[in-house]
Amino acid sequence: MTAPPVRRRGRLTPLFFLSPYLLLFCLFVAVPAVYGLYISLHEWDYLLPGKPFVGLDNYAALFDPDSPVHDNFWTSMKATGVFTLGSVPPLVVLPLGVAMILNRRFPGRTFFRAVFFLPFVLGVAVIGVMWRILLDPNLGFVNHLFGLDIPWTTDLPWAWVSLIGITVWWTLGFNAVIYLAGLQDIPRELYDAASVDGAGAWQRFVHVTLPGLRPVAVFVTTVTILASANMFGQALLVTQGAPGIETRTAIMYIAQEGLVDYRMGSAAAMSYVLTLALIVVSVINFRIFRSRS
Amino acid sequence: MTETSTHTLTRRGLLGLGAGAGTALLLAACGGGGGPAGPAARQSGPASAAPTAYTGPNVTLSFWNGFTGGDGPYMKKLVDQFNGEHPNIKVTMNVYQWADYYAKVPAAVTAGQGPDLGIMHVDSVATNAARQIVLPLDDLAASLQLAEADFSPPVWQAGTYKGGRYAIPLDVHPLGMFYNKTVMREAGLDPEKPPQTAGDYLAALEELKKAGVQGHWATPFPFTGTFQFTSLLYQHGGTLFNDDASTAMFGGDAGVQALTWLVDLVKKGYSPKNVGQDADVIALKNGKAAFNWNGIWTINTLNEVEGLEWGVAPLPQIGSQPAAWAGSHQFVVFKQRSQDDDKLTAAKVFINWISRHSLEWAKGGQVPARKAIRESAEFQALKEQATIGSQIDHLFFPPPVAGVADVSPLIDTAVNSAILLKKEPAAALSDAVTKADKLLEQNRKKYGG
Structure with missing residues (x-):
């Protein structure tokens, strides 16, 4: 007679366990996302009494070359694209190499693990201002040290080299730690078996390590793409978008439009276009990894 | 400020206290009035008590600004001095980065949690007036008997929106x-x-x-x-x-x-x-x-x-x-869910007091907006500030739009x-x-x- 109540309770148990996250998810992700869609259909300043409905005008403006937002928006999308394309490959590949090295046994291993992770602990304000000073085209230590005369922060392509380099240095440790955890989850027996079958180091890497890391690599790639597409602080502090608005990223422009100029409808529309682009990229990313398996 | 002058001010303040109370009662009996009409809807009659005194019950004023740099300690010092001289007014100062401040204040005001008064840069005043974040201050200016001649025309004109006054200049930089x-x-x-x-x-x-x-x-x-x-x-x-x-x-x-x-x-x-x-x-x-x-x-x-x-x-x-x-920091008073006349009067006293003590503020690297202070021997003695301040008649501000x-x-x-x-x-x-x-x-x- 005790079985039915247990089962009945059991049906709801997962929901109870999920409810705290579900509540937060709805409150801070789902509801704002839908609300944002609603905002994007209006001319929206939350403090003005009138918030006229404008239909798809905010979206149409993004595709109308004569609108005040068109050039600014697409230049910023291009900047985000360039940064993402430039920063994701090194941020996926280099940390793997670092993780492989740090996974070996050698004296001072823990120290070096900390050293590689350390920059990630610093806030974007700290690393941004520090590198801006180090990379100053005329007074910076980097040019001084190497006897160079490179406009690291004020000209292309150098500004991108700087921003990507800074970001790789800064966040490499985070990806490396995740790879390291993934490496430690690969059973030792597989390596032993591979060695017994006569596999060399490279073959062990290709046929044991890489397949074993696939789920971790999907995670690292996806998270890195999203983080790069959301780049904001580095450009804001190091280049301020210079030269002109060439390094002003989509998030920087959206923040300006919505939170400084209070055109929140237009900013919301831009966010949705950016989101759509990121969804497409993420789907492609998952497809690529799935087709390999 | 020397110790003696502080005492003088306190005594004067005390004298004003009595006079102010009388005026306030008188005006209250008349049902308010006076001061040019502001453009936006005012919540009730203007509080036209004497500008230099507040006699009501103890009030606390929250004062927000973005003085995060070397200027912060100078303002803090002035606020502390003000609190010392005004036992029934307690001003608490909160400092944010300017960018955060401009994002936070409208949200706080909308939520009914806004500060009582704050500072805004001159080119933000009209926008925030249009967005009904700041209150019209025509009656405050009138009761403090402030006019263009007390400042300089460009800086005084810059604090208006659609013919109404929304800000009292503190400094120009x-x-x-x-x-x-x-x-x-x-x-x-x-x-x-x-x-x-x-x-x-x-x-x-x-x-x-x-x-x-x-x-x-x-x-x-x-x-x-x-x-x-x-x-x-x-x-x-x-x-x-x-x-x-x-x-x-x-x-x-x-x-x-x-x-x-x-x-x-x-x-x-x-x-x-x-x-x-x-x-x-x-x-x-x-x-x-x-x-x-x-x-x-x-x-x-x-x-x-x-x-x-x-x-x-x-x-x-x-x-x-x-x-x-030039930029200019200006005092503004924020809209509240319900208007508290005591707080408005106290805010008026505070703005007037700081404005009159803006020589101290000038030492932090500013030119006082107030003409009398700008032309005082004490300000002229601040050589660098006075040199930059000599450009006062050649400054410009964006139109208050x-x-x-x-x-x-x-x-x-x-x-x-x-x-x-x-x-x-x-x-x-x-x-x-x-x-x-x-x-x-x-x-x-x-x-x-």
Whole structure:
């Protein structure tokens, strides 16, 4: 007679366990996302009494070359694209190499693990201002040290080299730690078996390590793409978008439009276009990894 | 403030206290009134108690601002002194980064959690008035008997919106020309006679160039490249906008002349290419540059550099008339869910008191907006501040139109592209003007201008 109540309770148990996250998810992700869609259909300043409905005008403006937002928006999308394309490959590949090295046994291993992770602990304000000073085209230590005369922060392509380099240095440790955890989850027996079958180091890497890391690599790639597409602080502090608005990223422009100029409808529309682009990229990313398996 | 004068003030304040109470009662009996009518809906009759005293029950005023730099401690000191002299008013000060402040305050006011009073930059006042964040202060100005003549016309006019007053000026912070005396001396220039005309300035730069010094580092960044550009724009007889800010005017001849002059500094080798953020002022400190047109706040920065021999002068007159960019901090009172007349009166007392004590504020690197203080011997004794303050009649502010600051990033971009030699000055400015006009039109619709 005790079985039915247990089962009945059991049906709801997962929901109870999920409810705290579900509540937060709805409150801070789902509801704002839908609300944002609603905002994007209006001319929206939350403090003005009138918030006229404008239909798809905010979206149409993004595709109308004569609108005040068109050039600014697409230049910023291009900047985000360039940064993402430039920063994701090194941020996926280099940390793997670092993780492989740090996974070996050698004296001072823990120290070096900390050293590689350390920059990630610093806030974007700290690393941004520090590198801006180090990379100053005329007074910076980097040019001084190497006897160079490179406009690291004020000209292309150098500004991108700087921003990507800074970001790789800064966040490499985070990806490396995740790879390291993934490496430690690969059973030792597989390596032993591979060695017994006569596999060399490279073959062990290709046929044991890489397949074993696939789920971790999907995670690292996806998270890195999203983080790069959301780049904001580095450009804001190091280049301020210079030269002109060439390094002003989509998030920087959206923040300006919505939170400084209070055109929140237009900013919301831009966010949705950016989101759509990121969804497409993420789907492609998952497809690529799935087709390999 | 010496101890004796503090006591005098307290005694005077106490005397005023009694008088104020009487006036308040009298006015309350008459059912309020007085003071010019404000444009926006006022929640109740104006509180017209005597300006220097508050006699009601104890009140706490929250005062928010963005004085995160060297200016913060000066304001804190003034607030502490005020609290000491006014037992029934307690002002608590909260400081945020300006960017956070401007985002936080409207949200807080909407949520009914807004501060009682705060500071805003002059070009934000109209926008926040249109968005009904700040309250009209016509009655406050009237009861404090403040008028244009007590300040200076541009700074007083800048705190209005659609004919109503929304802000009381605290200070102005103009650009000045800072110079490194050692560098000038080594290049054979007289450090006691900084160049003040276009001809002298270029001649000095030429002398410096011969001595191997790039005298004026032309920065492509808003601080203070954009400010230098707008100063030169007004010097050449131009303006940023027409009077009602319906059209951008900075792309005309004056604008092109102004920006070309700055770009030529780079082209003629008086400035290095690719000057980074803040590199211009660092170069002045390091003795790599002779001149730096920077804000009055630079006084404190340079004072901290040991052994640096520096001076400051008004901006040289490059165009047909003197002009200098300036910002201005202004007091505003925030809208509340329900109006508390006691708090309004106390806020009035506070604003008036700080305004009268703005000499202390000036020591933090500001020019007091109040004329009487600006012309006082004590302020004139602050040599650097007084020198920069001498430009008071040549300052300009954007027209008090809602959303006018939205155009700033476009000007910043034009200045940046031109000084980094990416675009010709005329092309860079005309691109910005095209976009600015569209923005201004959008804002006119949005704010019903």
